Amino acid sequence: MSSLTLNLGFWALPLRAQPIRYIFELAQYPYQQTNYTFKESKEWFEKDKKELGLDFPNLPYLIHGDFKITETQNIINYALDITKQQNxxxxxxxxxxxxxxxxxxxxxxxxxxxxxxxxxxxxxxxxxxxxxxxxxxxxxxxxxxxxxxxxxxxxxxxxxxxxxxxxxxxxxxxxxxxxxxxxxxxxxxxxxxxxxxxxxxxxxxxxx
Ligand SMILES: N[C@@H](CCC(=O)N[C@@H](CS)C(=O)NCC(=O)O)C(=O)O
CATH class of the missing domain: 1.20.1050.10 (Glutathione S-transferase Yfyf (Class Pi); Chain A, domain 2)
Structure with a gap:
């Protein structure tokens, strides 16, 4: 599982999705980010929102291999599980x-x-x-x-x-x-x- 690429998509801001980033950082778990900017918001709204194959497109999203989810608290739970940080x-x-x-x-x-x-x-x-x-x-x-x-x-x-x-x-x-x-x-x-x-x-x- 951990050999698959994990990508977290969100705005380039330390706001709603930031706790997810901290969870990966505290575990030193390798993750990639797609950080969208308001200036280039078309990258999200016109392109990735339609093309990434998300069932319920939103920001943040998490893509781990073929596994794709949205909803911040859902992603938090997944991040805690895969980094084994339920503590x-x-x-x-x-x-x-x-x-x-x-x-x-x-x-x-x-x-x-x-x-x-x-x-x-x-x-x-x-x-x-x-x-x-x-x-x-x-x-x-x-x-x-x-x-x-x-x-x-x-x-x-x-x-x-x-x-x-x-x-x-x-x-x-x-x-x-x-x-x-x-x-x-x-x-x-x-x-x-x-x-x-x-x-x-x-x-x-x-x-x-
Ligand atoms: N219930 C969703 C709400 C997500 C949400 O409102 N995302 C905002 C940023 S905080 C957004 O810009 N979504 C992109 C969109 O609506 O396409 C969650 O908890 O993840």
Whole structure:
């Protein structure tokens, strides 16, 4: 299975599909990427969306040999399986706590991006209704810990890092009120050796 080429298709942004990239990076699992840009969005909408043979074309998609799937959470599950990193889901009841954060952040990441595309009152409303309340819940759940659960890295940390990194770059004014809680958490994640190496590699699609 692992000798087959695995390709992850998404926008060249560290947003919704970014946790999938972290899962491969943390396992040092070989993967390729097709990172589409908004400027050349025709590559996706006019070409690959029609031609890749996906049953339910969307971004992200994963193609592993002849096996083709979409839906972010489906791809996350597959990536955890093939990299044998089910430990990132936690154990026992913690699994459901981890997934609580995972699914909340999946939505939050999309809302942060959406808010960043708006202006004026519309932007303010999106931030006040959909973004900041969730960040406050996360802030309360993290407290002054370095990891969300069991003193070790789980998918919850990967998801919160991705969301807060999006906030920091796309809605920087909002990030300021959360920096005291999330600053040390972000730094802790960035200091993980495999993450550090990945962030400075050309495989990491940076924001701005
Ligand atoms: N339910 C899907 C939603 C995917 C989605 O909304 N993808 C956006 C980017 S976050 C996109 O640009 N899709 C490309 C398309 O609609 O063709 C998932 O969780 O993967």
């Amino acid at each position: 990132l889901q936690g154990y026992g009841l913690t699994r459901y706590k981890v997934d609580n954060v995972r699914f909340l952040c999946d939505e939050l990441i999309a809302k942060i991006f959406l808010a960043s595309t708006k202006t004026g009152e519309e932007k303010k409303a999106e931030i006040n209704n959909s973004v900041n309340p969730k960040l406050k819940y996360l802030q309360g759940a993290l407290g002054n810990k370095q990891f969300f659960f069991e003193d070790k890295l789980t998918l919850a940390d990967i998801y919160v890092y991705t969301a807060v990194n999006g906030l920091q770059h796309l809605l920087n004014d909002e990030y300021k009120q959360f920096v005291q809680t999330f600053g040390p958490f972000m730094k802790n994640f960035e200091e993980i050796p495999l993450i550090k190496a990945y962030h400075s590699s050309n495989r990491y699609p940076k924001l701005s």
